[in-house]
Amino acid sequence: MRKEDQERVVTELVSRVCERHMRTHTSSEGRSHLQDVLEDSLYFERQRLELDGGKSPAYSRDLTFWHNIQIKLRHATEPKLQQLIREVIHGYVFEIQGHFNPRVYALATKALPSGLGLLLNAVSPLKVLRNLPQLPRLEDRIIIEGQVAQLQRLHQRGTVVFVPTHASNLDSPVVGFALYKMGLPPFLYGAGLNLFTNPLLSFFMRNLGAYTVDRKKTDPLYKDILKEYATISLENKYDNLFFPGGTRSRSGAIEKKLKRGLLGCGLAAYINNLQRRRAKPKIFIVPCTINSQLVLEAETLIDDFLKEVGKSRYIIDDDEFSQPRRVFDFAAQLSGLDSKIHIRVSSGLDVFGNPVDENGISLTPGGHSVDDRRYLLKGDQITSDPSRDHEYTRELALSIEDAFSRNNIVTSTHVTARAIFLALRRRNPSMSLLRLIRTGGVDDDLPISTVYQTANEILEKLIKLERTNRICRSPSSRGTAEAIIADGLKLFGIYHTRAAAKRSGDRIIPTDRTLLLYYQNRLEGYELPGGDVLDDDNRVLRPTHHS
Amino acid sequence: MVNTNYPKPSLDNKKLAIIGNGNLTKAVLRLVAAVNASNGADATQVFVYTRQPSLGSLSPPVGVVFTNHLSEVIQRARIILVAVPATALADVAQKLSPHVLPDQVILLVSRGITEGFYLPSDLIRAHTCLRKIGIIGGPLHVREIEVGRRMNAVIASKFDEVIQVVRAFTGMGAISFQHTRDVVGVQIIGALANTAYIAAGAAEALGLGQTARGVLIARGIIEARIVGASFGANPETFFGLAGLGELIPRSVTSLERHIQFGRLLGQGIYPKEAAEQIADHLEGATSTKVVAEWSKTKSISLPLITAISDVLDQKAQLADQLDAVLSKPL
Incomplete structure (x- = not known):
C-alpha cells in the first residue's frame, strides 16, 4: 500500500472497527460489550501464547502487551475500555500492515524474473553464478493463458x-x-x-x-x-x-x-x-x-x-519449504526437464x-x-x-x-497417477481405500497393459469433458496413453524422495500410494471411470456396504 | 463519472406474476380473490402467463390478467410464482432470463430432480440472475385449497426477505407457512417422496400389505435423507412437515398420480404404458433414475431408489426388487 494511503487506511480501519463495537453498548448480562470483546481477545491470545511457548519472535513482546492489557482491564471504566480497544486494534493493525515500499517494488520486479528463475531453474547456487548470463528465463517456465x-x-x-x-x-x-x-x-x-x-x-x-x-x-x-x-x-x-x-x-x-x-x-x-x-x-x-x-x-x-x-x-x-536444500533440489530437477507452470x-x-x-x-x-x-x-x-x-x-x-x-489443467502426472490408482482399485475391489494405500493390495506390481487400458478410459472421458469446456488439458496430457504414462513416470522419478510409481520391464510398481493419491486427486469430481475416491467434504470415501 | 441514479424502476409490491396455468394456479387465484375481497383498494394484481389467454366467454376474476406476453407478466412483479412441472422448468427459466430483475422473488412449487442432478433452484440459478428463491414444499393439496380448508406448507429460502414477502402476501389467507432455510433438503424430499409413492402403490397392487407399505415409505424417507446429507441438507427436514408431514397423508390418499403409477406397475403393466395411462407429468420417474445413477458414481447404497430405477428401466422384475428391498434392515 502506498505510503500516503497507509495512515489514512489505518485511521479508517481503527475507527470502523471501534465504532462497530461501541455501537453495541451492553451485552445480555448488563456487562459492557467492550469488556467482553477485550476479555475474549485476552483469552484467545493467552491460549495462543501458551501453545507457542516462546517459539515465535514476537513472543515476549506479545506476552508483555497482553499482560498490560489484563492489568488495565481490571476496574476499567467505559472511556478507559474504549481507549484499550483502540490500543489492541492498533497493535493488530500494525502487525498486519505490510511494509510496501514502491521503490523497493520497482527493484523487486526487476529482480524477480531472475530471482524466481533462481528458485525454479537453478541447478545449484554455484552454477547459477557461473552461468548467470544464460540463466533460463522465467518467461519460459511460466505460461499465462x-x-x-x-x-x-x-x-x-x-x-x-x-x-x-x-x-x-x-x-x-x-x-x-x-x-x-x-x-x-x-x-x-x-x-x-x-x-x-x-x-x-x-x-x-x-x-x-x-x-x-x-x-x-x-x-x-x-x-x-x-x-x-x-x-x-x-x-x-x-x-x-x-x-x-x-x-x-x-x-x-x-x-x-x-x-x-x-x-x-x-x-x-x-x-x-x-x-x-x-x-x-x-x-x-x-x-x-x-x-x-x-x-x-x-x-x-x-x-x-x-x-x-x-x-x-x-x-x-516444517514442510519441504523450510528446507532450502529441498527447494533447490526441486528447482534443479525441474530445470533439467521441460516442466512448466500454467497459470490459467x-x-x-x-x-x-x-x-x-x-x-x-x-x-x-x-x-x-x-x-x-x-x-x-x-x-x-x-x-x-x-x-x-x-x-x-x-x-x-x-x-x-x-x-x-x-479451468483445471490436466497434466501427465495427474493422468498417470489416476490410471495407476484406478488399476490398483480394480485389482483389489473389496479392499478399503485407506488399507489399499497402506498395503498396496494383493500384488506388488501391475501389468503396464492394464494401466494403459485405464489411462485410455480416463483420456476418453477427459477429451469429452474438454470439448464441453469442463476441463483443460496441457500438452503433456495429449497424445497416446503410452507417451503420457512415460512422461508421468519420468517426472515422478525425479524429485520426490520416493517415486510415486516406477516402471520395471512391462510392470508398473506403485511405490508410493499416498503420492499417487495426491496427484490423482486433482481429477476428482469429474465423474471419471471408477468414480471418485473423495467425498464432497474431501474425505476419503469409506467402502460401500452392499448388505 | 459518478453514477448517482439508483436502479429504476422499483418493484410493485402488489403485483404477483404466475407462470403456468394448472390446478395450483387456479387454487392460488382463489386464495388471492379471497384476500382481495377483504382488502378492497389495496388489492393484489395477478398476471398469469398462459399460451392461450382466451377464456372463451368467461371473464377473468377481478384483478387477474391472463396474457401470453411474458414481459408484461414479469414486469415490476414483486413475486414470480412458477407452477410448472420440474421437467419443464429449465425451459421456463431460459425464457424468464431476459425479463427478470435481481431483486425479484421467485417461488417454485416444482418437485423433481432433472438430468445432471439439477434441483429446481439449480435450474433458476443456472439460467437467470435471480437469487431470492423460495421453495414451497410440504402437504400442499390443491384440492383442499379449492374446498377452502386451512393449509399448512413449508417455505424454504436462504433469504429472510423471501419469507417476509410470502408472509405479507398470504398473511390473511388460508395457508400457514412454516419457514426453513434448508432449501436443498425440502427439494430433495419433495422429489424423492415420489419414489416412495411409486413403491407404495406397487406394494398395494402386489398385495404386500400395509406393513410393507409402511416400510417402503420409511425407507424412502431414509434414503432421501442419505442423499440430502451429501448436499448439506438438514436431517430434520426429512422428518418434518416437508418430509413425514407430506408423506403420511399423501400415501393414504389414493389420488396421487405417482401412487397410481406404482399401482399400474404392480399390476404388471410396462412402465411406458403405465405412464401413458397416467397422462400427466411423472417427475418422480426422472428423479428416481437420476438419483440412482448419481448414487453409483458416489458409491452410496440406496436400495429402494436403485430398485425402482431398475424396474423403470425394465432391468428387473418389480416383485423381486421390492422383496429384496423389504428383506434389508432399515
Whole structure:
C-alpha cells in the first residue's frame, strides 16, 4: 500500500472497527460489550501464547502487551475500555500492515524474473553464478493463458480480487510474477506468517504487497480487522489477491468449500462504494488456476491430509519449504526437464457470482446484462444486510468453484497417477481405500497393459469433458496413453524422495500410494471411470456396504 | 463519472406474476380473490402467463390478467410464482432470463430432480440472475385449497426477505407457512417422496400389505435423507412437515398420480404404458433414475431408489426388487 494511503487506511480501519463495537453498548448480562470483546481477545491470545511457548519472535513482546492489557482491564471504566480497544486494534493493525515500499517494488520486479528463475531453474547456487548470463528465463517456465485481456480491462474499470487455486508455497511469488507480466500493479495479499521465515520468499513477499496474516491468532477481533483491512484496501482501489481455499490443498484436489470470510470483503467494499457514490465502484472477482506437474510439498501435504489430526493440520511449520536444500533440489530437477507452470485466468465475476463482460457489466448465464445494484436494494436504498450478503457470497463461492473446475489443467502426472490408482482399485475391489494405500493390495506390481487400458478410459472421458469446456488439458496430457504414462513416470522419478510409481520391464510398481493419491486427486469430481475416491467434504470415501 | 441514479424502476409490491396455468394456479387465484375481497383498494394484481389467454366467454376474476406476453407478466412483479412441472422448468427459466430483475422473488412449487442432478433452484440459478428463491414444499393439496380448508406448507429460502414477502402476501389467507432455510433438503424430499409413492402403490397392487407399505415409505424417507446429507441438507427436514408431514397423508390418499403409477406397475403393466395411462407429468420417474445413477458414481447404497430405477428401466422384475428391498434392515 502506498505510503500516503497507509495512515489514512489505518485511521479508517481503527475507527470502523471501534465504532462497530461501541455501537453495541451492553451485552445480555448488563456487562459492557467492550469488556467482553477485550476479555475474549485476552483469552484467545493467552491460549495462543501458551501453545507457542516462546517459539515465535514476537513472543515476549506479545506476552508483555497482553499482560498490560489484563492489568488495565481490571476496574476499567467505559472511556478507559474504549481507549484499550483502540490500543489492541492498533497493535493488530500494525502487525498486519505490510511494509510496501514502491521503490523497493520497482527493484523487486526487476529482480524477480531472475530471482524466481533462481528458485525454479537453478541447478545449484554455484552454477547459477557461473552461468548467470544464460540463466533460463522465467518467461519460459511460466505460461499465462486464458482471459488475460479481460483481466487487464477489468483492472481499468474497477478493482480486482484475484483468486487462484493454491497447492504450493511457490504459488504466491509465481502469481506475483504473472501479474507483473500481465502489466498489472502489485496486488495486496495476506500471506501466512510462516512464509516470512523463508528468507528468499520473504523478500518478495514484503515487496509485492503482502501483508501479514498470523493463522495461529484465533481472536475474533483479529479476524474482523483482517477482513476490514481487505475491504478498505479494495475501496481505495487496491487490487487484492486471496487464496480462497484458505490454505494449500492438502488432498491435491481442486478446492471446494471455499473460505467465505475474506471473499465477502468484495461485496462489503462494493456496498460501501455505492453508498458513498464513488467512481468506478465495481469489484471484480477473477478466478485462476495454477497448474504444475509436480508439487514441491506434495509428500507433506498428503501425509497431513491422511493424518487428519484436528485443527493443527492447517498449520505446517516444517514442510519441504523450510528446507532450502529441498527447494533447490526441486528447482534443479525441474530445470533439467521441460516442466512448466500454467497459470490459467478465467472470466471475471461480479461479487454475486455472475459473469461480467469485458466492460465489467454483469451478465445472466444467457448473456443478458443485469443491473447488479438491484441485489442490494431495500425499498429504493442500497443497503448492507449480513444475512443476505452471506448468501450472495455463498453464491460467489459456488461460481468460483465452478471456474476452478473448468479451468483445471490436466497434466501427465495427474493422468498417470489416476490410471495407476484406478488399476490398483480394480485389482483389489473389496479392499478399503485407506488399507489399499497402506498395503498396496494383493500384488506388488501391475501389468503396464492394464494401466494403459485405464489411462485410455480416463483420456476418453477427459477429451469429452474438454470439448464441453469442463476441463483443460496441457500438452503433456495429449497424445497416446503410452507417451503420457512415460512422461508421468519420468517426472515422478525425479524429485520426490520416493517415486510415486516406477516402471520395471512391462510392470508398473506403485511405490508410493499416498503420492499417487495426491496427484490423482486433482481429477476428482469429474465423474471419471471408477468414480471418485473423495467425498464432497474431501474425505476419503469409506467402502460401500452392499448388505 | 459518478453514477448517482439508483436502479429504476422499483418493484410493485402488489403485483404477483404466475407462470403456468394448472390446478395450483387456479387454487392460488382463489386464495388471492379471497384476500382481495377483504382488502378492497389495496388489492393484489395477478398476471398469469398462459399460451392461450382466451377464456372463451368467461371473464377473468377481478384483478387477474391472463396474457401470453411474458414481459408484461414479469414486469415490476414483486413475486414470480412458477407452477410448472420440474421437467419443464429449465425451459421456463431460459425464457424468464431476459425479463427478470435481481431483486425479484421467485417461488417454485416444482418437485423433481432433472438430468445432471439439477434441483429446481439449480435450474433458476443456472439460467437467470435471480437469487431470492423460495421453495414451497410440504402437504400442499390443491384440492383442499379449492374446498377452502386451512393449509399448512413449508417455505424454504436462504433469504429472510423471501419469507417476509410470502408472509405479507398470504398473511390473511388460508395457508400457514412454516419457514426453513434448508432449501436443498425440502427439494430433495419433495422429489424423492415420489419414489416412495411409486413403491407404495406397487406394494398395494402386489398385495404386500400395509406393513410393507409402511416400510417402503420409511425407507424412502431414509434414503432421501442419505442423499440430502451429501448436499448439506438438514436431517430434520426429512422428518418434518416437508418430509413425514407430506408423506403420511399423501400415501393414504389414493389420488396421487405417482401412487397410481406404482399401482399400474404392480399390476404388471410396462412402465411406458403405465405412464401413458397416467397422462400427466411423472417427475418422480426422472428423479428416481437420476438419483440412482448419481448414487453409483458416489458409491452410496440406496436400495429402494436403485430398485425402482431398475424396474423403470425394465432391468428387473418389480416383485423381486421390492422383496429384496423389504428383506434389508432399515
